[in-house]
Amino acid sequence: MYKILKACDLASNIFLMEVEAKRVASACEPGQFVIVKIDERGERIPLTICDYDREKGTVTIVVQTIGASTVRMQKLRAGDSFMDFVGPLGRPSEFVNEDIDSLKGKKMLFVGGGLGTAPVYPQVKWLHEHGIDADVIVGAKTKDLVILEDEMKAVAGNLYITTDDGSYMRAGMVTEVIKDLVENQGNKYDVCVAIGPMIMMKFVCLLTKELGIPTIVSMNPIMVDGTGMCGACRLLVGGEVKFACVDGPEFDGHLVDFDQAMKRQNLYKTEEGRALLKEQEGDTHHGGCGTCS
Amino acid sequence: MDVMKKVPVREQDPKVRATNFDEVCLGYNETEATEEASRCLTCKNAQCVKACPVNIDIPGFISKIKEGDFEEASRVIGKSSALPAICGRVCPQETQCEGKCIRGIKGESVSIGKLERFVADYARQKGIKPSKCENTNGRKVAVIGSGPAGLTCAGDLAKMGYEVTIFEALHEPGGVLVYGIPEFRLPKDEVVKKEIENVKALGVTIETNVVVGKSVTIDELMDKEGFEAVFIGSGAGLPKFMGIPGETASGVFSANEYLTRSNLMKAFRDDHDTPIRPGKKVAVVGGGNVAMDAARTALRLGAEVTVVYRRSEEELPARVEEVHHAKEEGIIFNLLTNPTEILVDENGWVRGMTCIRMELGEPDESGRRSPIEIPGSEFTIDVDTVIMSLGTSPNPLISSTTEGLETNRRKCIVADEETGQTSRPGVFAGGDAVTGAATVILAMGAGKAAAKGIDEYLRAK
Numbered sequence: 049m050y051k052i053l054k055a056c057d058l059a060s061n062i063f064l065m066e067v068e069a070k071r072v073a074s075a076c077e078p079g080q081f082v083i084v085k086i087d088e089r090g091e092r093i094p095l096t097i098c099d100y101d102r103e104k105g106t107v108t109i110v111v112q113t114i115g116a117s118t119v120r121m122q123k124l125r126a127g128d129s130f131m132d133f134v135g136p137l138g139r140p141s142e143f144v145n146e147d148i149d150s151l152k153g154k155k156m157l158f159v160g161g162g163l164g165t166a167p168v169y170p171q172v173k174w175l176h177e178h179g180i181d182a183d184v185i186v187g188a189k190t191k192d193l194v195i196l197e198d199e200m201k202a203v204a205g206n207l208y209i210t211t212d213d214g215s216y217m218r219a220g221m222v223t224e225v226i227k228d229l230v231e232n233q234g235n236k237y238d239v240c241v242a243i244g245p246m247i248m249m250k251f252v253c254l255l256t257k258e259l260g261i262p263t264i265v266s267m268n269p270i271m272v273d274g275t276g277m278c279g280a281c282r283l284l285v286g287g288e289v290k291f292a293c294v295d296g297p298e299f300d301g302h303l304v305d306f307d308q309a310m311k312r313q314n315l316y317k318t319e320e321g322r323a324l325l326k327e328q329e330g331d332t333h334h335g336g337c338g339t340c341s
Numbered sequence: 342m343d344v345m346k347k348v349p350v351r352e353q354d355p356k357v358r359a360t361n362f363d364e365v366c367l368g369y370n371e372t373e374a375t376e377e378a379s380r381c382l383t384c385k386n387a388q389c390v391k392a393c394p395v396n397i398d399i400p401g402f403i404s405k406i407k408e409g410d411f412e413e414a415s416r417v418i419g420k421s422s423a424l425p426a427i428c429g430r431v432c433p434q435e436t437q438c439e440g441k442c443i444r445g446i447k448g449e450s451v452s453i454g455k456l457e458r459f460v461a462d463y464a465r466q467k468g469i470k471p472s473k474c475e476n477t478n479g480r481k482v483a484v485i486g487s488g489p490a491g492l493t494c495a496g497d498l499a500k501m502g503y504e505v506t507i508f509e510a511l512h513e514p515g516g517v518l519v520y521g522i523p524e525f526r527l528p529k530d531e532v533v534k535k536e537i538e539n540v541k542a543l544g545v546t547i548e549t550n551v552v553v554g555k556s557v558t559i560d561e562l563m564d565k566e567g568f569e570a571v572f573i574g575s576g577a578g579l580p581k582f583m584g585i586p587g588e589t590a591s592g593v594f595s596a597n598e599y600l601t602r603s604n605l606m607k608a609f610r611d612d613h614d615t616p617i618r619p620g621k622k623v624a625v626v627g628g629g630n631v632a633m634d635a636a637r638t639a640l641r642l643g644a645e646v647t648v649v650y651r652r653s654e655e656e657l658p659a660r661v662e663e664v665h666h667a668k669e670e671g672i673i674f675n676l677l678t679n680p681t682e683i684l685v686d687e688n689g690w691v692r693g694m695t696c697i698r699m700e701l702g703e704p705d706e707s708g709r710r711s712p713i714e715i716p717g718s719e720f721t722i723d724v725d726t727v728i729m730s731l732g733t734s735p736n737p738l739i740s741s742t743t744e745g746l747e748t749n750r751r752k753c754i755v756a757d758e759e760t761g762q763t764s765r766p767g768v769f770a771g772g773d774a775v776t777g778a779a780t781v782i783l784a785m786g787a788g789k790a791a792a793k794g795i796d797e798y799l800r801a802k
């Protein structure tokens with residue numbers, strides 16, 4: 049069992065948990081993820097690592113409620129436990145193994161969209177701890193969905209926040225901020241790391257390709273085991289089949305086939321939606337999910 | 342009774358079982374088992390024992406059945422095998438013990454597998470458990486993977502007095518026994534869990550949710566956590582795909598994914614969260630045991646299922662019994678057929694599969710006649726789900742994080758057959774990780790050999 053030491057909501061459907069997981073905490077690096085299973089009948093849910101404390105032996109995760117298991121997860125409180133918590137999975141971000149001096153000479157731009165802000169945070173924090181300040185753009189639909197603002201402020205070089213509806217700070221998509229920074233303010237970036245919804249990563253990549261900025265994205269396809277055993281997480285990258293859980297989750301964004309990945313993402317929409325509906329409506333569930341009559 | 346013939350074993354009716362996940366084979370009762378046991382000739386120089394990868398004293402345990410001492414029979418088996426209820430169900434006996442049975446020369450061989458299963462089930466139901474070794478020697482050995490290789494190696498070492506910890510990547514121990522082989526062939530709670538409990542009863546600790554190579558490396562286990570030797574039994578879990586167009590479409594699964602969702606995550610049960618999209622018309626590509634398991638699972642989830650295999654029936658690598666069961670249940674076989682493309686609709690879903698007819702040419706290096714495409718024979722089959730069951734290879738997670746661990750061209754770990762010794766001192770390996778996908782009993786045999794190898798190594802150290 050993996051004890052939850054802290055649990056709090058960051059937005060109505062986004063919550064943060066600090067979980068005791070000694071092995072994961074001592075081995076993980078930015079860019080990696082864990083798989084969490086709430087109890088006997090829960091799903092195995094891949095979640096990116098948002099923070100870790102090697103001394104305390106804890107790992108912080110940020111979760112958005114999307115399926116039956118995540119809805120049940122949100123109800124857990126400090127003191128409760130997860131049945132399973134495995135990791136770290138996937139490869140660390142490339143820069144972790146780069147020469148620090150050459151890294152210091154690079155100008156990096158991070159883009160976190162919605163929940164994607166959570167996995168961006170440990171990367172920016174790692175760089176900050178190694179004396180590198182990166183620029184960070186955080187995008188969200190609306191003010192209430194901006195997460196980890198204070199934490200990010202403490203580790204980022206320049207922080208730009210934008211909301212789709214203009215309810216907080218800048219108004220518009222993250223792509224508009226990138227354009228503004230590069231075209232109007234003359235910023236130069238050697239590399240961009242974009243993490244967020246697939247559609248956002250797709251459009252960031254289209255733009256950065258135009259701007260000539262190499263871009264890394266973190267993919268979050270459907271997963272089961274997270275160790276390369278099932279192939280559920282396969283993606284087309286540069287025309288080759290890759291398993292996100294072992295070859296990724298980070299890939300060269302200019303090579304990823306996003307359209308194909310987004311279609312695969314929809315695979316379980318009806319079933320997951322159905323499981324969720326069942327959870328929310330209990331016995332009252334009749335119709336509407338597309339699978340029952 | 343006709344001594345030339347096996348006592349038939351009761352099975353669930355094909356029509357009924359095609360709609361449930363209960364066990365297909367119901368096994369012998371005491372009378373049937375005793376009757377079948379009486380067919381054994383108790384050969385002095387028993388060929389069956391030699392053909393068993395873990396050398397169970399087969400005439401020995403069958404004699405005990407004849408005497409009606411089932412408990413003692415279970416002890417005889419227990420000396421050589423820790424997982425008899427499992428082996429009795431999934432071993433390819435026809436090519437091993439039963440294949441060499443003297444009875445089988447003129448008549449049908451003795452049903453050794455079904456007898457083994459009977460004895461193991463009897464012992465389990467009576468609550469007979471192995472006991473812990475009294476004198477532990479305090480020396481720590483790590484076992485990676487809790488499949489049949491790891492469980493056997495761990496069990497044997499514990500019996501010798503070692504302090505053994507198994508590290509398992511998944512949340513549930515058992516390897517292929519829990520995630521791959523379906524419930525209707527190998528009940529999980531009833532059989533697999535209980536046999537794993539027996540291994541634990543020997544004093545073995547199992548730590549789940551540890552991916553060696555990620556959560557911890559072999560070097561860390563040895564240098565920091567005090568393990569003096571390591572056994573790698575990590576299996577061959579990496580699925581292969583064909584590399585044809587459309588293979589990343591929604592609705593294309595590896596057999597591993599499909600089976601894992603159903604078996605390990607219990608997607609077939611309403612009270613579990615993991616979704617499975619069973620499909621209405623399913624094509625399973627491949628002809629091995631795994632393909633049969635995937636096909637029969639899909640059938641039970643309500644699909645119409647076709648097995649697509651590029652050679653002919655004779656070459657089907659699956660066990661005859663499995664093919665027979667699959668046919669009885671209504672699975673269609675499209676033989677001498679190979680997919681060339683998966684057709685995808687505008688939403689990225691499978692809408693069909695183009696195949697080409699094959700004919701058999703000259704035997705290839707495997708001795709099987711190699712299939713050759715018949716030009717112009719393409720045709721399309723109407724399916725919404727494709728399950729790829731083309732074999733698996735060992736996962737490089739461990740070999741890539743363990744310096745000096747030699748692997749071969751097929752990514753298998755190189756290990757001595759007799760001792761399991763790898764190119765790294767103190768590191769041993771066996772099972773599918775070494776041989777590539779094989780069988781439960783061969784993995785157990787390798788686990789056993791390695792336990793002996795480790796013991797010798799540690800004594801000499």
Ligand SMILES: Cc1cc2nc3c(=O)[nH]c(=O)nc-3n(C[C@H](O)[C@H](O)[C@H](O)COP(=O)(O)OP(=O)(O)OC[C@H]3O[C@@H](n4cnc5c(N)ncnc54)[C@H](O)[C@@H]3O)c2cc1C
Nearest residue numbers: 486488489490510516517521553576772773779780781784
């Ligand atoms: C669907 C299916 C049906 C089959 N049917 C039969 C049958 O009827 N009869 C038969 O004899 N054989 C059958 N087989 C083959 C048989 O199951 C395997 O040969 C056997 O299980 C191999 O045992 P193993 O211990 O080497 O590996 P596995 O059973 O594969 O176990 C390996 C274990 O190691 C774990 N692991 C892997 N990497 C790591 C890591 N880095 N860290 C920690 N743990 C790790 C895995 O999660 C797994 O639990 C079947 C296989 C499949 C897939």
Ligand code: FES
Nearest residue numbers: 274276278279293
């Ligand atoms: S999640 Fe199963 S292979 Fe990646």
